[in-house]
Amino acid sequence: MTQTAEHHYQISQKTGFGLLGLAAITVLCLILLDSGIAGAGLFIVGGALGAMFFGVSFGFASGWRNFITSGDGMSLAGQFVLIGLCALLFIPAASLGFNVARTIAPISVSLFIGAFMFGIGMQLANGCGSGVLFSFGGGSQRMVFALPAFIVGSVMGAWILPDMLRWGSVDPVIIADGWNIWAQLGLTLLLVIAAIAFFWRAGRRAGGQLSRRMLTACIVIALLCWGAFLLAGHPWGVTFGFTLWGGKIAQALGVPIAQTEFWSWAGPARALSHSVLADASSVMNIGMLIGASGWAIYTTRFGQAGWPPAGQVMAAIIGGLLMGVGARLGFGCNIGAFLGGIASGSLHGWVWFICAFAGSYIGIWLRPYFGFEQAGQRLSGKAQA
Template sequence: MSELTLTQRIQLSVPVVAAGALLLGALAVGAVFGARLGALMVVGGLLGMVLYHAAFGFTAAWRVFITERRGRGLRAQMVMLAIAVLLFFPALGAGSLFGSPVYGYVAPVGVSVVVGAFLFGIGMQLGGGCASGTLFTAGGGNARMLITLLFFIVGSVIGTAHFAWWQSLPAFQPVSLVNEFGAGGGIVVSLLLFTAIAAFTVMMEKRRHGQLEQAPRIDVGNRRWLTGPWPLLFGAVALALLNYATLALAGRPWGITGAFALWGAKGFEALGGDVSQWGYWQSSWNAAALEASIWRDITSVMNIGILIGALLAASLAGKFAPSFRIPAKSVLAAVIGGLMLGYGARLAFGCNIGAYFSGIASGSLHGWVWLVAAFAGNMLGVKLRPVFFAGEAGRLPTTKGG
């Protein structure tokens, strides 16, 4: 047997290092800050693996439907949401899960949500990913997405600086389907909406192509569970179940972008700035997070878990190979897209996870408004893509489903 090359040794060592980092990190966090927080880091790691191996992206799925009228990705999102609603609504209606109190992400509906979600939608297409997509593609070795992530964080901090002004604009009080219709009634209303959206994608796809796109055949063998790829619907089910696990452990659903604002604020203060007087940081919850270690912050710990989990998945698949040869226009798109993603998420009370996935799973009307406004932003973002990715028919090669 020939001796392994240095490159092969590195490729073999990455999954070992990633798995060790996730396990040791979870144990350390659990020992210092509590077992639940340690368990949530593991949940984050599993989310990263599912997102990567199932190529479960929101940005690509929306772009493909807008440009090609292929709706398989959107229908998978409806399956994910349907399972989440079936799991979440009874617990939210009761106010507790497994004996512990729980609450959902229910936010006001106003100008800031509409504008923020619209900006976020444009940023998805220019940045090359959403919140979850940015994390798992960056963790999976996409160097360009590290630029998007950096400016996602910068945009989040800017959004907190302007947050109070945006919240002074007209808005309706938060509306919860669980409170309005009860858990059972809210489930029925939600399932009808999911069915209507799925049926619309079927109609549009058949009108354009005559038949539905067939999902690629994936033989899920013994090693496939480690190396991927996984079926898209498996990803939809797994994400819903892991969000439910987050609800049980954290007492609230999965979120991502709140941590980006926190990381950026701490970085800004480390450089001599002061964000403590900004309106966003006046709430007791945000002020406490700003004063504490990021390792006490649930969202931060889960985000770190997602990055490590995606790194583990990419290395097991033999696809962890970062390339830093990025065209200048692509870098510019990542900067602009990242800023819009971060700024939009703060205005809209969340991203494709906190506002769309977890918002709708919480029964919040603002989650549905976010969906409509963000989709409109994606439509504009798709039209802007050729400016930055000329010669690629408006397509940006992204890692997996980004």
């Protein structure tokens, strides 16, 4: 019996590596044609991030859920360590002579609504933007439903964003704007350190610990984020790639999306008319999928979770749709808005974090209705009170 199982797995591993190798080489050659060495570099960095995220199970959604349900903020403290490390380069880089731009975004009504929706969605789907990607790459059957829904949602979000921006919006706010760049960096680091201290103390009280493995992962991920930043010329973002994929599919199906307002803006219009392999976000996303798949197959963890029950499939679809719409209205996900925004010293990153966190409370409260296990005592206690 064991022999049969091992034999079955060996075939799977062989097939997996064969297909992945073929995909990786084909995509890499096409990337070199479409976007040159920088694109190839981003593809490799994306692959390393996918392997890393999958290898250490670096999940934003689960870290937030741990804090909300049990008070353990250690994972959140780790996420802020990563943000602080990224800020060390993102904020002063342009002043140091690098041809780069920070992640900025308006403070708009759409930001509040979108981030809140994203927070609900990431708890229902059991993963955020990067989480959906690396879990899908790792063979998660749940994400077979969440990822397409995310893509559909982000096309819908792109359609309504221009109108929602007219509901109220102010231009991006850089924290300590007008101060010298080192003072800007200092103030952002101070806020990040305060967040680390807050969540670390909460984690200690709940009996959690920030392991050396997680800290090492944060440092490696930060270095890869630095690499992506220098190669792309801006911080790493995930969700525009989904919007572009959805837009391309819609266009291929005859939907005249090029005539809508979002796709007539200079950046999206340019992306729509060129290959997805010339888009920084798409290139990194594809790399991340392949990297996570490769690591999952190598460690024999590919697709082991099994098919989720119907309720959780529904949660994955609803969560994916909410994240898709929310990411477009809120200018990104945990990577583009939370990590990229805060590490760039942009106020919208903090606003996104607070709104998405509020949304996560609702998402966690909703999870049992979709067949997920009951939330921890902290949340259920509050719910009963």
